[in-house]
Amino acid sequence: MPNLTANLAGIRSPNPFWLASAPPTNSGYQVMKAFDAGWGGAVWKTLGVPIINTSSRYGAINYRGNRMVGFNNIELITDRPLADNLREIEEVKKYFPDHAVVASLMVESRKEWHQIVKDVENAGADGVELNFGCPHGMCERGMGSAVGQEPSVLRLITEWVKEVATVPVIVKLTPNITDITEPALAAAQGGADAISLINTIQSLMGVDLDRFVPYPEVDGKSTNGGYCGPAVKPIALNMVKNCAQHSGVHIPISGIGGIENWRDAAEHMLLGASNVQVCTAVMHYGFGIVREMLAGLEGFMKDKGFGRLDDFIGKALPNVTTWENLNLNYKVVAEIDAAKCIGCQLCYTACEDGAHQAIALPGNGQGRVPAIIEENCVGCNLCSLACPVEECITMVRKDNGAPAETWKDYMASGKAPTEFNDERAGGHGHWIPEPKAGLGRKG
Amino acid sequence: MKRAVNHSFIPSFLHSFIHSFFMAEYQTPTTEKDLETSFEQIKPYMNATMAYYESARCLFCYDAPCVQACPTGIDIPLFIRQIHTGNVAGAARTIYDSNYFGNICGKVCPTEVLCEGACVYNHQDVRPIEIGRLQSYATAQVVEQGRKLYEPGPANGHKVAVVGAGPAGIACACELRRMGYEVDIFEAKSQPSGLALYGCAPYKVTNEDVLEEVEYLRAQFQFRIHYGHPIESREQITELEKNYAAIFLGIGLGPTRRLGIEGEGLANCVGATEFIEQVKLDPLSVAVGRRVVVVGGGNTAMDAASEAARLGAEEVTLVYRRSREEMGAYEFEYELAKSVGARGVFNASPVAILGEKEVSGVRFIRTRTEGGKAVPIPGSEFEVACDQAILATGQSKRSAFLELIDGLDRDGQGRIAVNPETFQASNPKYFAGGDALNGGAEVVNAAADGKRAGRGMDQYISNSARGEGI
Numbered sequence: 001m002p003n004l005t006a007n008l009a010g011i012r013s014p015n016p017f018w019l020a021s022a023p024p025t026n027s028g029y030q031v032m033k034a035f036d037a038g039w040g041g042a043v044w045k046t047l048g049v050p051i052i053n054t055s056s057r058y059g060a061i062n063y064r065g066n067r068m069v070g071f072n073n074i075e076l077i078t079d080r081p082l083a084d085n086l087r088e089i090e091e092v093k094k095y096f097p098d099h100a101v102v103a104s105l106m107v108e109s110r111k112e113w114h115q116i117v118k119d120v121e122n123a124g125a126d127g128v129e130l131n132f133g134c135p136h137g138m139c140e141r142g143m144g145s146a147v148g149q150e151p152s153v154l155r156l157i158t159e160w161v162k163e164v165a166t167v168p169v170i171v172k173l174t175p176n177i178t179d180i181t182e183p184a185l186a187a188a189q190g191g192a193d194a195i196s197l198i199n200t201i202q203s204l205m206g207v208d209l210d211r212f213v214p215y216p217e218v219d220g221k222s223t224n225g226g227y228c229g230p231a232v233k234p235i236a237l238n239m240v241k242n243c244a245q246h247s248g249v250h251i252p253i254s255g256i257g258g259i260e261n262w263r264d265a266a267e268h269m270l271l272g273a274s275n276v277q278v279c280t281a282v283m284h285y286g287f288g289i290v291r292e293m294l295a296g297l298e299g300f301m302k303d304k305g306f307g308r309l310d311d312f313i314g315k316a317l318p319n320v321t322t323w324e325n326l327n328l329n330y331k332v333v334a335e336i337d338a339a340k341c342i343g344c345q346l347c348y349t350a351c352e353d354g355a356h357q358a359i360a361l362p363g364n365g366q367g368r369v370p371a372i373i374e375e376n377c378v379g380c381n382l383c384s385l386a387c388p389v390e391e392c393i394t395m396v397r398k399d400n401g402a403p404a405e406t407w408k409d410y411m412a413s414g415k416a417p418t419e420f421n422d423e424r425a426g427g428h429g430h431w432i433p434e435p436k437a438g439l440g441r442k443g
Numbered sequence: 444m445k446r447a448v449n450h451s452f453i454p455s456f457l458h459s460f461i462h463s464f465f466m467a468e469y470q471t472p473t474t475e476k477d478l479e480t481s482f483e484q485i486k487p488y489m490n491a492t493m494a495y496y497e498s499a500r501c502l503f504c505y506d507a508p509c510v511q512a513c514p515t516g517i518d519i520p521l522f523i524r525q526i527h528t529g530n531v532a533g534a535a536r537t538i539y540d541s542n543y544f545g546n547i548c549g550k551v552c553p554t555e556v557l558c559e560g561a562c563v564y565n566h567q568d569v570r571p572i573e574i575g576r577l578q579s580y581a582t583a584q585v586v587e588q589g590r591k592l593y594e595p596g597p598a599n600g601h602k603v604a605v606v607g608a609g610p611a612g613i614a615c616a617c618e619l620r621r622m623g624y625e626v627d628i629f630e631a632k633s634q635p636s637g638l639a640l641y642g643c644a645p646y647k648v649t650n651e652d653v654l655e656e657v658e659y660l661r662a663q664f665q666f667r668i669h670y671g672h673p674i675e676s677r678e679q680i681t682e683l684e685k686n687y688a689a690i691f692l693g694i695g696l697g698p699t700r701r702l703g704i705e706g707e708g709l710a711n712c713v714g715a716t717e718f719i720e721q722v723k724l725d726p727l728s729v730a731v732g733r734r735v736v737v738v739g740g741g742n743t744a745m746d747a748a749s750e751a752a753r754l755g756a757e758e759v760t761l762v763y764r765r766s767r768e769e770m771g772a773y774e775f776e777y778e779l780a781k782s783v784g785a786r787g788v789f790n791a792s793p794v795a796i797l798g799e800k801e802v803s804g805v806r807f808i809r810t811r812t813e814g815g816k817a818v819p820i821p822g823s824e825f826e827v828a829c830d831q832a833i834l835a836t837g838q839s840k841r842s843a844f845l846e847l848i849d850g851l852d853r854d855g856q857g858r859i860a861v862n863p864e865t866f867q868a869s870n871p872k873y874f875a876g877g878d879a880l881n882g883g884a885e886v887v888n889a890a891a892d893g894k895r896a897g898r899g900m901d902q903y904i905s906n907s908a909r910g911e912g913i
Contacts, residue, residue: 064527065499342566345505361506368508368563388502389567442506 028088041100133199158190200226233258244272262296343368471755609637611877618897706796732831739835
């Protein structure tokens, strides 16, 4: 039986699935219920001087019948008095001593930071998470992402916290920055024990076309919010990877962003996350989703022969390299399984209009299964991605078996194009129709 | 909702007794409310949530097979995408641009063998998109709102006559009005829509839906319909020819063809077209037999059988002279008839309708199919007892009327012969479409014909006018 016990910089939990600091961790009631349902840890809704929220706080992107593919919020930190939160933290810890309860914090002065760290430690928190990520509202007051975007300030505050903290300190990073490793490095240098990322991305969710007000609307006005949900996972994965691969950022990572099922969690962990935090999926489907996550991750570990999480945390990192190290002699070509093809011809129109005109339509009376024009196919994957049928279009390796050669090798051996009209251009000699042939054709 | 006898409360010795009285799936309706049960819509309107999720499933195929399968060539992926993006009026416009009977066709089209049958999802055993219902979802909304999508073109000074206010004639009138023609429709009956009203099965579309869509079209295109105005005489035809630049014949077909067998004149022996018309116009007045025999194997036979069963007939027997495979009706129509209790008998041909004053049965002779024809097997006669015989053996052509028109060629089966591109008849002043042309098909075919004929008439009249001008 695989062991799912997680350890983030010394914070232990029965499994790697934590609730992120957000509405689902607003109260002891919710956290108790979540632990009861199977969650391993919870980062409490950010504590500080309580705020006042707006009515109407969330917005969502629905895509072709799927709700909340992307989600945003303009909610601030906790609006409940600190004492109430502390009392509830204490009670949760009493019932669940082996579960991780981490207090997310956001205050301003050094004195406040010292005080609140001590308060939550006294309440029994297993760790603290410094909220330097919130990109709406609080940042206007010099907190949240305003700190996360200033590595020197981030480092200073981290140092303040470390002056008093006896439990591990996690620094939560904002993705609203050009290079995520800069604040990550500052956190490590400031003495943080771990980083968590990503917080939400600054966003406007759309505009009401009748009222001309973006969502979510508050009495005819709106403001930028924080974007999250399944749509942000790729951004999160890249940032987790960047931090995990950075030699200076040698502290553990808690992965956040678009995690809804065991696959998402496994991906975050393969790219270096020691555990994961979840919010939007719970806001959509409730705490019960953790059952699928636990069973899925356990099954994955069994299938792959992983006894513990450490067996696969970061396992994909060696396979993420820079572009210049990719093998240019590797070639795949699309292959259509005619028996599975339903004849929608989306591959044709995608390739024809969006790629390399490498798919031909059957002649009149020849059915509707398109054909790959192998000599035009550059192996871009587009057709296989657009195809609605499972495993109908596959990308098949069809290179000549030549040894790997990368852009770096090309540069060294003089095979790389250097002139504007260089004959060594990758697309030189590729068949492309004459411009005028594009007229009068059906789109 | 179907009513069923709740067996658990009935002592077992009473079962067979009660069964002999309560065999039918449906009871004879006696109130408007009963009719709603008997004729519950098989394709009810979608609500916004259904339409949202169903429209999300459309793949937006390239050169979509559903469009190719539609006789009117509606840009189906486009209108479904418009529904999904909340542009319902835009979707309706896309539909009406190709087919003026968008709502009716969404409900009565045999989508199983047209658009939905062509949906690529079928190839992976995924449920096809419910195109018909999405189509009705969009069009019914603009009809209900009376939202104007079209207006007549500026008057071009030409007048056109349309004979028959069925789907072909109305579609033709709409198309011509868009181009600025003045259009007079002459209709023998007191209501428009032809067989869309008098013939479509009541569980497929309601009379209200049919009439509202035609009124919606009339309000936009402002063609004139002269009701109770049959064109029957040579004098009337001469008058039309004198007053109108061209004439469209959307005259449909005549009454059910007689079989020429003994007993056809008995009370309770009715033609399917006439039976269905009564069901449509005054369903509570239909005295359906307890045991009904329907003769025929086409879609009209299936409708008549279903309607008889839904009106409370306890035994409905469909008898077709050839094999089940050779039956002209769509498979799903036969399944629909069976689902309400009809029973199929194949390879049997009617010999005589039996009875003194009223029908008491039908005598059949068994047949085998040879070279596509039903050949009687001597000595194999048998009788099916019944209280009503419905003959769904095809409608007659309106030959007597067509003979009044000079130089109007017909094909070997008595159908008006036209140029397939322009729908122009051999007498160049005449155009035709719908059942009179195809011998009896769907509303969608009539709608397609009428629209295309409208364009053919425009071409003809424009060319003639230019010729005169030179």
